[in-house]
Amino acid sequence: MELSIHISHNLPGRVRFRFSLPLQNAEKLKLHVMEHEGINEMFYSPVTRSMLVHFNEKVVDLQEILIRTALAFSLENQLKPVHVTRKTERQFITPKGIVAGLSIIASGAITLLLPRSPFQKSLNWLSAVTTAAAVLEHAGYDYRKKGSVDPEVFSLVFLANRTIAGGNLLFPSALTWLATFGRHFSPLEGEGILLKIRKTGDKEQYYEVNVSKLDEKTRYVDLLNIFAEKFLSSETGFDNTIFEKSKTLLKSHNTNLEGIGEKVNRIILNFNQ
Numbered sequence: 001m002e003l004s005i006h007i008s009h010n011l012p013g014r015v016r017f018r019f020s021l022p023l024q025n026a027e028k029l030k031l032h033v034m035e036h037e038g039i040n041e042m043f044y045s046p047v048t049r050s051m052l053v054h055f056n057e058k059v060v061d062l063q064e065i066l067i068r069t070a071l072a073f074s075l076e077n078q079l080k081p082v083h084v085t086r087k088t089e090r091q092f093i094t095p096k097g098i099v100a101g102l103s104i105i106a107s108g109a110i111t112l113l114l115p116r117s118p119f120q121k122s123l124n125w126l127s128a129v130t131t132a133a134a135v136l137e138h139a140g141y142d143y144r145k146k147g148s149v150d151p152e153v154f155s156l157v158f159l160a161n162r163t164i165a166g167g168n169l170l171f172p173s174a175l176t177w178l179a180t181f182g183r184h185f186s187p188l189e190g191e192g193i194l195l196k197i198r199k200t201g202d203k204e205q206y207y208e209v210n211v212s213k214l215d216e217k218t219r220y221v222d223l224l225n226i227f228a229e230k231f232l233s234s235e236t237g238f239d240n241t242i243f244e245k246s247k248t249l250l251k252s253h254n255t256n257l258e259g260i261g262e263k264v265n266r267i268i269l270n271f272n273q
Helices: 026-033 062-075 095-113 120-146 151-165 170-185 223-236 242-252
Strands: 003-011 014-019 039-045 050-055 082-087 190-200 205-213 256-258 264-272
Touching: 003 062, 014 062, 026 039, 026 062, 050 062, 062 082, 062 190, 062 205, 062 242, 062 264, 095 120, 095 170, 120 151, 120 170, 151 170
Parallel strands: 003 082, 205 264
Antiparallel strands: 003 014, 014 050, 039 050, 082 190, 190 205, 256 264
């Protein structure tokens, strides 16, 4: 059976992982993971095969906890590859989101059918204002429910920049709306990485972890998700994937992560695009 760790939910300072197989030695795995400073508590449930982790976000990054947990899970299973996945909860489109969408449609229709209409500019501004209000409402809903906001909210940066620059606001409003709410039409929302691990070295031992995105042939190819991800990355600089966050983690550690176990000095991450 393939090894996999699924991120069930994630709140500030707390995350729950679900393992594909029961842990053989939960206490040893916890000791390996908690060698890193900032990981306060880990509670394992053999019934649900899940691990609840409490940690200090100011000291340790969630991505580091994830990689250390995956490595420890692989260690007790003869260094087999580990799939790490996360499925985003689907949500409804907020009322203001519906109003903003209708405003964009109305503005687009006027632009195509009556390009010289005196109402065109007003409708474009209405589209921008209602879209901004909808994105903020969406952020408020997420924060009240989860204590954090979805990264799609950062699309508001793009709309604000285009508003300051001037010009036709219909196109940036439509792109911002799609980046924020388009993903909620998706039949499947999720992402993941594959970790392949090997132990190497003689006097100085270390783990080499090859990180790659899950094979697209095994995933549902969703154009709206792909669009939102690319749009957020190009227009706001926000990376919304486990893979990209792992690369960011590596940059903060100068090439290596702290080791795991008594004899292992470091963890080396390699990324396959």
